[in-house]
Amino acid sequence: xxxxxxxxxxxxxxxxxxxxxxxxxxxxxxxxxxxxxxxxxxxxxxxxxxxxxxxxxxxxxxxxxxxxxxxxxxxxxxxxxxxxxxxxxxxxxxxxxxxxxxxxxxxxxxxxxxxxxxxxxxxxxxxxxxxxxxxxxxxxxxxxxxxxxxxxxxxxxxxxxxxxxxxxxxxxxxxxxxxxxxxxxxxxxxxxxxxxxxxxxxxxxxxxxxxxxxxxxxxxxxxxxxxxxxxxxxxxxxxxxxxxxx
Numbered sequence: 001x002x003x004x005x006x007x008x009x010x011x012x013x014x015x016x017x018x019x020x021x022x023x024x025x026x027x028x029x030x031x032x033x034x035x036x037x038x039x040x041x042x043x044x045x046x047x048x049x050x051x052x053x054x055x056x057x058x059x060x061x062x063x064x065x066x067x068x069x070x071x072x073x074x075x076x077x078x079x080x081x082x083x084x085x086x087x088x089x090x091x092x093x094x095x096x097x098x099x100x101x102x103x104x105x106x107x108x109x110x111x112x113x114x115x116x117x118x119x120x121x122x123x124x125x126x127x128x129x130x131x132x133x134x135x136x137x138x139x140x141x142x143x144x145x146x147x148x149x150x151x152x153x154x155x156x157x158x159x160x161x162x163x164x165x166x167x168x169x170x171x172x173x174x175x176x177x178x179x180x181x182x183x184x185x186x187x188x189x190x191x192x193x194x195x196x197x198x199x200x201x202x203x204x205x206x207x208x209x210x211x212x213x214x215x216x217x218x219x220x221x222x223x224x225x226x227x228x229x230x231x232x233x234x235x236x237x238x239x240x241x242x243x244x245x246x
Contacts, residue, residue, distance in 0.1 A: 020214025185240025
């Protein structure tokens, strides 16, 4: 399952799931552009990839800002050429009871988690259309499948990502482009550890009795990015340790 000759963009690649995805795609041969607001974190991901013999470049920018996305795309193409794989991973979360969610908090969640994938995909998908080949993998969330207390804005934004995935899959199915989404379950990341959750206690309640790792998600993404997944589009590829079974 080689990705040699492919150019991948991973948004939110500075840490956690994004870093795991970027390093696994690079290990399989892709040249990886690591996009993130956190320039220092993106550079750390790139250094890890390069130390393992891979090719990568750090690109700082806001995936929810159209001008920043255009600059990041130009930088990526300058370094590696047209983009063939896109992983829309950049996102944020928050824990707020529904009646405490402000309009500003709602708008921020939608801007980062849903508008961001729209802007990035709109900017990069012409490369894939021109090539007659492309892979788009959106990172959604199991919270959009099961519901989540105090996360109505987050779950709604990720539900939009699922709908966006399906719409694009149908629209681009004849262009050689597949579009799928991966809803992670309970994954042990720095973002999760910043929240009001006892990670070890929560992991013990999972069917597999452990939290997932970024690499668990990354290997699913790598499959969806491969030639071998050419007949898979518009699908949900859950990585949740049995948290949600469908």
